[in-house]
Amino acid sequence: MTGALAAGLAACSPDRTVTIDVPAQVEGSLPDDMVTQLQDAVTFAMAATGSSGAVVGVWAPWSGSWVSGVGTTAPGGSETSADSTFRVGQVTRAMTCDAVYLVAERGLVDLDAPITDYVSGFAGLADITVEQLCDGTSGLGDYAPRLQGSFLTTPDRVWNPRELAGYGVGTTADVAPGAAYRDSDSGYLLAGLVLERATGRSAAEVLQDEVFEPLALDATRLPGAAGAAPSAEGAVLDGLWSPDADGGVNCAEPLNITEASASFGWTDAGVVSTIDDLGRYAQGLAANALGVDTDERYDAPLPPYDGAPSWQTTAGGVVQAGSMIGQYGSTPGYITATFADPQTGLTVAVSLNNSRASDGIGAFLAWQLAAIASKAPAASGQTAPEAGLPWTPEQQRDAIAQNAICPLP
16 A cells, blocks of 8 residues: 555445545655655654654645655665564554543443543542543643663563552642643543443454444554564564763664563553555544544634744644644654644655654654655646644754754765
8 A cells, every 4th residue: 555545545345444634645756856855854853853854745646645654674684675563653643532521422431530430549530531641631740751661671571551550640730620731641542441441342452343343454453462573474663762871872883672561551652553544543633534523622712832833733633733633753763743634645654763852853764855855846737725823844854953862964
């Protein structure tokens, strides 16, 4: 499926799958000079993060596409394949919340109910609702920064989601639930526990049935807890982490943490996928192909951080950036982002294989690629869209440079 995200993205099993209503993708590649710009942007972000490799997809339906592996799977390794499997990081959040909203529409979950109706054993959660877990307004804290050292020394350790969530519950902010946005990986683990309690199925089964199968994401799954590479078959993008060094970060000799337990991210950041599937997912999310109640999901968008640009908001486990909808983030070994415009079909998906730098670099790179591709000329018989994006490639490149942890070319 590389290079053609499919005309209309009609899926292959009519009894279980849905059609993604975005403009049909024309066959063929983007112009050579534009591909050079896109590749230069990727290699710059790789240098900034200490990544040896990346997998990237850019689809401009009116012009063409570019789907490629860049660099090597690890330092001194083989060339990166466009078909590589990798961990998608916090894109998992959007998928988890897809399932939460769909299950709620069938009456199995009450979004306005306290999470204590579904998850017991935690103190101080009676005023937090299920919907606040997806909106990021629960006031709960993060567990990953506190446990990062433990993960890096034992990446194959199997974690219980209740144990992980407990670390975030223990760092609850002095802010009333619903009052403000606060990034919380613990909240999305609790959302996974809500799904399991409400449905009587594992989170992996719920995501498969509610999200992956309907969208025909054949290479996407939430793995089991046992330590392993993102895939047991086919190409894999290795996951790296640059350790501390005297005077800075050791960008030349990263740790290889490819074989790890997905339990550390679970329903917050544990899903694995490929770049074609990730692009397809972004289009499905942007076009609301799953039929989620968007009035409910996006009724109270908030800036994701202090000083965020006015064009960037978050709600329901999803980020909106200008006209593009998606999600971004990191999990040990990978920085990943994917966004799509439901009107033009412009879609970008990226994964860098070193997670030491800010996960914002994934979003900056995706937005830089989108700004470049938005200017793609129309193929024969096509019409280029007039709408633009509220940022430039240069602005996003500068943002990457400002967050670089390794020497830049």
